[in-house]
Every structure is written in C-alpha cells, then in structure tokens.
Amino acid sequence: MARPLIQMALDSLDFDQTVALADQVAPYVDIFEIGTPCIKYNGINLVKELRQRFPDKLLLVDLKTMDAGEYEAGAFYAAGADICTVLGVSGLATIAGVIKAAKKYGAETQIDLINVDDKSYCARESVKLGAQIMGIHTGLDAQAAGHTPFGDLNEIAGLGLGVRISVAGGIKPATVQQVVEAGANIIVVGAAIYGAPSPAEAASEIRELVDAAAV
Numbered sequence: 664m665a666r667p668l669i670q671m672a673l674d675s676l677d678f679d680q681t682v683a684l685a686d687q688v689a690p691y692v693d694i695f696e697i698g699t700p701c702i703k704y705n706g707i708n709l710v711k712e713l714r715q716r717f718p719d720k721l722l723l724v725d726l727k728t729m730d731a732g733e734y735e736a737g738a739f740y741a742a743g744a745d746i747c748t749v750l751g752v753s754g755l756a757t758i759a760g761v762i763k764a765a766k767k768y769g770a771e772t773q774i775d776l777i778n779v780d781d782k783s784y785c786a787r788e789s790v791k792l793g794a795q796i797m798g799i800h801t802g803l804d805a806q807a808a809g810h811t812p813f814g815d816l817n818e819i820a821g822l823g824l825g826v827r828i829s830v831a832g833g834i835k836p837a838t839v840q841q842v843v844e845a846g847a848n849i850i851v852v853g854a855a856i857y858g859a860p861s862p863a864e865a866a867s868e869i870r871e872l873v874d875a876a877a878v
C-alpha cells in the first residue's frame with residue numbers, strides 16, 4: 664500500500680500561532696491545511712508565509728468555495744497553494760471553475776463532500792471534470808452532533824474512482840488504522856494534534872500509526 668499522507672489542519676485564527684504550530688509538527692506531516700476559519704481571518708498572506716517557510720510541504724487551502732470558483736481559487740493557487748477545496752454542494756459549474764484555475768498553475772482540486780446528499784454522484788461527476796481528490800468530511804458541527812466520517816469513507820472508497828481519498832472529521836490515534844484500512848490516502852488531523860499537550864508528540868504518534876497501518 665502506498666504510504667498515506669498526513670494532513671495537519673491548522674485551525675487557529677492567530678497568524679503567529681499557526682506558523683508556530685506548523686513548525687512544531689513539520690517533521691511528521693506531509694500537507695499543511697490552512698483551515699477555513701484561518702484563511703478567512705488571515706487571508707492570502709498566510710499562504711505566502713507558509714509557502715516560503717515550507718517549500719517542501721504540500722499546502723492545502725481549505726477555501727470551501729461555493730461560487731465564482733475560478734476567480735476565487737485562482738488567487739490562492741497563484742500564491743502557492745498546491746490544493747484548494749471546493750464544496751461539492753456548490754455544483755458542477757463552480758467545481759469546473761476551480762479545476763480550471765488549478766490546471767493553470769499545475770495544481771490540484773479537492774472536492775469537499777460535506778453535506779452533499781448524493782456523494783457518489785457528486786464524486787463521479789467531479790472526477791469526470793478532472794478533480795484529483797475526494798474529501799470525505801464530517802465537519803466540526805456535525806462531529807459535535809455525534810456524526811463520524813466512516814460510513815461515507817466506505818461508500819466513496821467502494822466506488823473505485825481511481826483518485827485519492829482524503830478523510831477528515833475527528834480522526835485520532837484510535838481511528839487511524841480504521842481509515843487507512845478503509846482506503847483513505849490522506850488522513851486529516853486537527854484537534855487530536857493541536858489540542859494535545861505536545862502537538863509534536865501527537866503528530867509523531869499519528870505518523871507511526873499511519874505508517875504501521877499501511878504496511
């Protein structure tokens with residue numbers, strides 16, 4: 664099995680804390696995600712800062728674009744994003760716009776399937792348009808209501824679409840093996856790392872668990 668990537672969700676609003684957290688966990692993760700509240704609060708300068716500090720990491724900007732796909736995402740790809748997210752619920756025209764912007768910069772597009780009713784249809788159509796990553800995502804509010812991403816992950820992995828699958832939504836050490844075995848290629852972790860007493864130690868533990876589960 665190819666080594667799954669670990670994505671650190673940087674969900675603080677504070678610019679300096681975000682950079683400091685990225686520094687702490689950098690040895691253990693593959694992708695830095697600038698979370699949606701964080702990018703709304705800090706804007707494109709944070710993309711430029713992380714791009715300059717971490718030239719070897721993948722940088723995902725969690726725009727969750729809902730409209731004006733090409734126009735909105737284009738600026739973030741230009742600033743150094745490797746991946747931008749677009750909401751599946753935005754519709755195929757907006758998704759196509761983000762994919763067009765990504766192609767211009769040799770970058771990638773992730774479809775966030777959060778709150779999409781027919782996830783299989785959305786995933787299939789997005790792949791036809793050229794999306795490279797399907798994002799299975801139980802958001803923070805849905806997590807608080809007791810939901811998990813595992814059922815959706817099994818559904819999308821079962822389609823055999825030939826694209827990478829990212830899973831987010833309260834992933835923690837106890838659930839890493841389950842999501843890797845279910846077919847996730849990108850494991851997104853936020854609170855289980857940034858909420859730990861030592862984020863570096865927590866990230867190191869997740870790295871070990873992901874690598875062990877992928878053998």
Ligand SMILES: O=C(CO)[C@H](O)[C@H](O)COP(=O)(O)O
Binds near residue numbers: 672725831832834855
């Ligand atoms: O995109 C997000 C919220 O919309 C989060 O970044 C994602 O859910 C990962 O964080 P956590 O591991 O804390 O769930």
